[in-house]
Amino acid sequence: MGGELIIGRGQGSAIGTLIERTTRYVHLIHLPHGWKAPQVRNALITQTAHIPPQLKKTLTWGQGRELILHEDIEALTGFRIYFCESHPPWQRGTNEHMNGLLRQYLPKGTDLSAHSAHDLREIARQLNQRPRLVLGDRTPSEAKRKCLTSPLTR
Incomplete structure (x- = not known):
């Protein structure tokens, strides 16, 4: 998985x-109490608990200070966390593309705290039901289902 704020x-x-990265399935992390390291740690731990273990192998993040508590996150989620270099956006191509899609729902320059956890789940649901050319016109939800039922992921 790739992640960022x-x-x-x-x-x-x-x-x-x-x-x-394989299925393009998106999870949006609600951060109602701020985005400093303790809040991001707590939100990632609680809001990724439902993700199947075979999809929680690695998490690649940027260089932001919000993940300074990455060892806690690794210990409590099962993710192995890696960090990208700070400037090359091509190292986070999937994230950059998804952020462009997300800006259709969450425009730049707006107050993101106006969106509830329910709102974010609905946005993610819509994005995960949107067919993608890179997935052969399948949706991320379909790709995730296939990935989870494939003999290689059991």
Whole structure:
């Protein structure tokens, strides 16, 4: 998985994004109490508990200080966390593409704290039901189902 934060107006709010690279399945992380390291750690631990273990092997993140508690996150989630270099966006191509799609729902310069956990689940549901050319016109939900039932992931 790849992950990062989308920052809202005046850096006063944020939403975490997790994108499974093979299936393009997106999880949006609600951060109602801020986006400093303890809040991001707690949100990642609680809001990724439902993700099947075979999809939680690795998490690649940018260089932000919000993941300084990565050892806690690794210990409590099952993710092995890696960090990208800070400037080359091509190392996070899937995340960059998803952020472009997310901006259709969460425009730049807006207050992201206005979106509830329910709102974020609905946005993710819509994105995961959207066919993708890279998936052969399948949806991320379909790709995830196939990935989870494949003999290689059992």
